[in-house]
Amino acid sequence: xxxxxxxxxxxxxxxxxxxxxxxxxxxxxxxxxxxxxxxxxxxxxxxxxxxxxxxxxxxxxxxxxxxxxxxxxxxxxxxxxxxxxxxxxxxxxxxxxxxxxxxxxxxxxxxxxxxxxxxxxxxxxxxxxxxxxxxxxxxxxxxxxxxxxxxxxxxxxxxxxxxxxxxxxxxxxxxxxxxxxxxxxxxxxxxxxxxxxxxxxxxxxxxxxxxxxxxxxxxxxxxxxxxxxxxxxxxxxxxxxxxxxxxxxxxxxxxxxxxxxxxxxxxxxxxxxxxxxxxxxxxxxxxxxxxxxxxxxxxxxxxxxxxxxxxxxxxxxxxxxxxxxxxxxxxxxxxxxxxxxxxxxxxxxxxxxxxxxxxxxxxxxxxxxxxxxxxxxxxxxxxxxxxxxxxxxxxxxxxxxxxxxxxxxxxxxxxxxxxxxxxxxxxxxxxxxx
Amino acid sequence: xxxxxxxxxxxxxxxxxxxxxxxxxxxxxxxxxxxxxxxxxxxxxxxxxxxxxxxxxxxxxxxxxxxxxxxxxxxxxxxxxxxxxxxxxxxxxxxxxxxxxxxxxxxxxxxxxxxxxxxxxxxxxxxxxxxxxxxxxxxxxxxxxxxxxxxxxxxxxxxxxxxxxxxxxxxxxxxxxxxxxxxxxxxxxxxxxxxxxxxxxxxxxxxxxxxxxxxxxxxxxxxxxxxxxxxxxxxxxxxxxxxxxxxxxxxxxxxxxxxxxxxxxxxxxxxxxxxxxxxxxxxxxxxxxxxxxxxxxxxxxxxxxxxxxxxxxxxxxxxxxxxxxxxxxxxxxxxxxxxxxxxxxxxxxxxxxxxxxxxxxxxxxxxxxxxxxxxxxxxxxxxxxxxxxxxxxxxxxxxxxxxxxxxxxxxxxxxxxxxxxxxxxxxxxxxxxxxxxxxxxxxxxxxxxxxxxxxxxxxx
Numbered sequence: 017x018x019x020x021x022x023x024x025x026x027x028x029x030x031x032x033x034x035x036x037x038x039x040x041x042x043x044x045x046x047x048x049x050x051x052x053x054x055x056x057x058x059x060x061x062x063x064x065x066x067x068x069x070x071x072x073x074x075x076x077x078x079x080x081x082x083x084x085x086x087x088x089x090x091x092x093x094x095x096x097x098x099x100x101x102x103x104x105x106x107x108x109x110x111x112x113x114x115x116x117x118x119x120x121x122x123x124x125x126x127x128x129x130x131x132x133x134x135x136x137x138x139x140x141x142x143x144x145x146x147x148x149x150x151x152x153x154x155x156x157x158x159x160x161x162x163x164x165x166x167x168x169x170x171x172x173x174x175x176x177x178x179x180x181x182x183x184x185x186x187x188x189x190x191x192x193x194x195x196x197x198x199x200x201x202x203x204x205x206x207x208x209x210x211x212x213x214x215x216x217x218x219x220x221x222x223x224x225x226x227x228x229x230x231x232x233x234x235x236x237x238x239x240x241x242x243x244x245x246x247x248x249x250x251x252x253x254x255x256x257x258x259x260x261x262x263x264x265x266x267x268x269x270x271x272x273x274x275x276x277x278x279x280x281x282x283x284x285x286x287x288x289x290x291x292x293x294x295x296x297x298x299x300x301x302x303x304x305x306x307x308x309x310x311x312x313x314x315x316x317x318x319x320x321x322x323x324x325x326x327x328x329x330x331x332x333x334x335x336x337x338x339x340x341x342x343x344x345x346x347x348x349x350x351x352x353x354x355x356x357x358x359x360x361x362x363x364x365x366x367x368x369x370x371x372x373x374x375x376x377x378x379x380x381x382x383x384x385x386x387x388x389x390x391x392x393x394x395x396x397x398x399x400x401x402x403x404x405x406x407x408x409x410x411x412x413x414x415x416x417x418x419x420x421x422x423x424x425x426x427x428x429x430x431x432x433x434x435x436x437x438x439x440x441x442x443x444x445x446x447x448x449x450x
Numbered sequence: 451x452x453x454x455x456x457x458x459x460x461x462x463x464x465x466x467x468x469x470x471x472x473x474x475x476x477x478x479x480x481x482x483x484x485x486x487x488x489x490x491x492x493x494x495x496x497x498x499x500x501x502x503x504x505x506x507x508x509x510x511x512x513x514x515x516x517x518x519x520x521x522x523x524x525x526x527x528x529x530x531x532x533x534x535x536x537x538x539x540x541x542x543x544x545x546x547x548x549x550x551x552x553x554x555x556x557x558x559x560x561x562x563x564x565x566x567x568x569x570x571x572x573x574x575x576x577x578x579x580x581x582x583x584x585x586x587x588x589x590x591x592x593x594x595x596x597x598x599x600x601x602x603x604x605x606x607x608x609x610x611x612x613x614x615x616x617x618x619x620x621x622x623x624x625x626x627x628x629x630x631x632x633x634x635x636x637x638x639x640x641x642x643x644x645x646x647x648x649x650x651x652x653x654x655x656x657x658x659x660x661x662x663x664x665x666x667x668x669x670x671x672x673x674x675x676x677x678x679x680x681x682x683x684x685x686x687x688x689x690x691x692x693x694x695x696x697x698x699x700x701x702x703x704x705x706x707x708x709x710x711x712x713x714x715x716x717x718x719x720x721x722x723x724x725x726x727x728x729x730x731x732x733x734x735x736x737x738x739x740x741x742x743x744x745x746x747x748x749x750x751x752x753x754x755x756x757x758x759x760x761x762x763x764x765x766x767x768x769x770x771x772x773x774x775x776x777x778x779x780x781x782x783x784x785x786x787x788x789x790x791x792x793x794x795x796x797x798x799x800x801x802x803x804x805x806x807x808x809x810x811x812x813x814x815x816x817x818x819x820x821x822x823x824x825x826x827x828x829x830x831x832x833x834x835x836x837x838x839x840x841x842x843x844x845x846x847x848x849x850x851x852x853x854x855x856x857x858x859x860x861x862x863x864x865x866x867x868x869x870x871x872x873x874x875x876x877x878x879x880x881x882x883x884x885x886x887x888x889x890x891x892x893x894x895x896x897x898x899x900x901x902x903x904x905x906x907x908x909x910x
Contacts (some may be wrong), residue, residue, distance in 0.1 A: 055707070272896075273627055276630070276896065282834065282886060283887070295636075343610060374728075410839060
């Protein structure tokens with residue numbers, strides 16, 4: 017009824033505002049959609065990143081083995097029949113493995129062909145035979161079907177990383193080799209097993225022999241030094257700045273400084289380590305002790321900032337109560353404030369350690385990129401760390417290292433997830449609302 | 451390993467000192483601890499400090515000084531003709547003797563004189579380290595004994611210990627300052643040496659970067675060009691590409707999370723996004739080099755473009771992914787900090803949510819958002835591994851994102867990894883680049899922190 021009495025102009029206006037409202041609501045919906053799709057894109061990329069790594073990397077945890085019938089010639093292994101470990105350890109198993117392969121494929125003649133045939137098994141096949149013989153010396157003198165590691169190309173072929181239907185020229189594994197492998201397959205002589213060597217060996221030029229244990233130990237030693245330096249120093253400075261420092265220019269300077277250090281590119285810390293720790297102090301190159309010191313300087317701001325936040329969260333009433341019953345200022349902190357703030361400080365420390373674990377660039381500067389086969393035994397031995405190992409393998413021309421790189425990344429991410437989960441757990445468990 | 455053992459021994463000694471001090475305090479109090487000035491633990495700590503700190507300091511000083519003394523002894527023990535050698539040859543000789551002493555491979559024929567020098571050197575180091583261990587341990591014991599004797603009920607042990615802890619805390623908090631000073635001095639010192647070889651103007655404005663210095667005089671391209679403009683341009687281009695990826699995604703994510711998302715969604719999505727910041731950069735580098743770069747190259751070829759397999763686009767876009775959480779997290783925080791009253795005012799006027807965001811919240815939060823963008827940019831400029839693995843080595847001066855460019859950080863890594871000759875212009879150039887990088891990121895950080903802080907003060 018009211019509508020009919022409205023003047024025409026008013027009607028038009030109402031119309032307009034309805035249209036405008038529609039437009040505004042459409043704009044609202046669009047805007048909201050942009051936001052949701054931005055998050056969707058970011059999460060999709062995260063999924064893609066993890067997905068490619070896992071799908072390319074899980075095969076690094078398994079290794080192809082071939083069953084080769086080998087005549088364990090007593091003359092070749094242990095001519096005197098003493099069976100002592102030293103003799104068995106030093107015996108020439110290489111020729112036995114080769115003999116076994118020749119025996120399997122008697123039609124292979126010619127030097128080049130034979131070399132190709134021997135290339136089916138890894139250089140480490142010798143060690144596999146040796147270990148099995150040493151475990152059971154009674155086998156000597158008989159013909160045994162022993163499982164030995166396949167070479168990286170055969171491994172890739174079995175895992176499907178090399179396409180058998182490709183033209184021969186475009187394929188790393190040639191027709192002959194595929195024929196031989198098919199013979200193995202026909203005899204059930206191919207097996208894919210869990211790759212313990214990947215977790216227990218050091219680096220190697222041969223992908224099927226390369227492992228991450230050396231890098232894991234190097235990372236652990238480096239992080240140990242980092243923790244031993246940065247945690248006490250970080251806690252002490254956080255306590256000083258938050259609880260004791262007078263408000264003056266000097267403490268302001270320290271504070272600005274810490275905030276800036278937290279944002280200095282990590283490679284700059286590497287340059288500092290190179291110039292000061294290696295150049296001036298003459299500490300050894302490639303050593304976890306230097307890496308740990310550089311990373312400690314880098315994580316220090318993270319720990320101090322987290323520590324101060326945790327100390328700030330402890331309510332003043334606790335301090336006042338302790339002071340009121342006669343505690344000295346230091347007693348207030350060590351007996352009451354610090355224990356209450358410790359979970360927060362620990363959380364910050366773990367996050368800082370996780371950052372340090374993933375750091376690569378500063379360690380390149382202090383020479384932790386050397387090719388190191390041995391497992392480091394101490395903090396001054398040459399070592400490498402997991403991220404640097406990933407970098408080295410990623411640069412390697414051998415195709416089979418791609419799988420290893422992805423596998424090592426999975427291990428690294430696993431450690432990081434573990435550490436962050438621990439931090440979250442700590443926060444959840446001890447978080448207090450005052 | 452030897453010094454670790456010594457540290458362990460000293461720590462054990464310190465603990466013994468603690469026990470001794472505590473026991474002594476109880477004894478001198480005659481069974482009435484209340485007559486002591488402080489509680490017995492403080493007497494224990496007092497003794498422990500006197501036992502541990504001097505001996506550990508002595509050890510640290512020795513670790514720094516001893517190699518130099520050993521080398522000096524070695525040089526003075528060498529026959530006279532070796533002192534005529536040039537410094538380079540002398541350092542090579544000393545290096546060989548040191549290697550021989552520690553059983554490593556030596557680059558020259560081992561003659562008896564060399565062997566004797568190595569033996570002498572080794573025995574000196576053995577004696578020195580043994581003497582050191584004895585000295586440190588006896589200093590610890592002396593400190594322990596003296597401090598223990600000073601314990602009387604009126605000794606103000608707590609105050610003394612607290613003063614020591616206070617000094618320790620001040621030392622710890624100056625380490626941050628020392629780090630900055632160390633960075634500035636080491637970069638400045640080496641960069642100045644570089645600028646003695648190459649004039650500053652050529653470095654900052656030169657258009658040609660090819661840091662190969664000649665081994666022989668007549669070598670082709672022997673001069674080595676150190677004009678860093680192509681590197682600055684490359685860094686800037688990759689950073690810009692990264693920002694083009696990260697700014698829209700990061701900002702819209704932040705807006706959605708702070709204004710639209712339900713608290714439950716936010717609690718899941720925010721940590722998920724932060725995983726992107728926690729992934730090690732070497733993983734991004736691998737992803738860029740092996741997945742993104744081939745994809746971009748193939749797509750480019752499909753539409754008829756020639757794309758370098760180390761294109762700036764690949765490195766830049768992956769770097770953009772890395773810095774998304776830096777933008778989204780901080781922007782989310784600053785938008786959340788905009789007071790409720792501003793929002794309510796806008797809603798009361800009938801504005802929709804998006805209009806409120808665009809016209810009220812975003813302008814109010816702008817300083818904080820700008821701060822977060824600057825921080826993200828400084829991250830991108832200083833990022834190393836992604837560009838080392840996915841960007842090129844050749845320093846092209848180009849504006850085409852499909853071509854390979856090189857960045858400041860890539861050059862620092864390539865100049866310093868591998869051969870180590872500390873005096874050549876090539877290695878010193880890395881420090882000059884590091885100085886530029888440090889100054890640029892420092893300025894960005896200071897401005898960003900300043901802006902963010904000013905903004906926080908406005909609404910707190």
